[in-house]
Amino acid sequence: MGGYEDIEGFHYGQEITFAADGRPALGYVSHTWWADEPRDGREPGSPLATETGFWRVQPGEDGGSVVEVTLAHPFGIAEIYVGTVTGTRVDLDHNVLIRTATARDVTRSVRLYGIVEGGDLAYAIDMEAEGKPLQSHLSARLHRVTD
């Protein structure tokens, strides 16, 4: 489910692929598509946001883990989150964000991921953009499939 201040809520589909090669950084690609009634020229299946990057897990203090997530977006924004892993929960709460002159005015975002019942991956992304306060933009629950 997606939405934002002044944007009517919408449903989207998503496929995320994590790729592991034994080293401590997982490759990450996310594709999304419109999954609601036709609106603003979008039909069910029309491509929406995509993002790609790496999730790098490092030992933290007190036996915990630190995760560094580097993401690139096709609309002129790149982000690095530094977060913590606690059990099956990942809090990406410290965010560096850079953008080109033509990119939308996104100033900060915060993400929470967790493995929930049945092994699903649930997440919530809050965003501060266009001069509006930090608030929910996206949340979803994804089922795991393996090739």
Ligand code: HEM
């Ligand atoms: C699951 C991934 C995402 C989906 C499905 C998604 C979808 C959408 C949709 C449908 C809109 C409203 C229509 C439009 O303006 O195009 C929107 C607006 C927006 N999105 Fe996303 N988005 C995603 C990820 C992101 C990310 C990662 C960022 C920032 C880094 C972002 C930043 C924005 C901004 C700034 C707006 C405009 C907000 C406003 O006008 O107030 N989106 N998004």
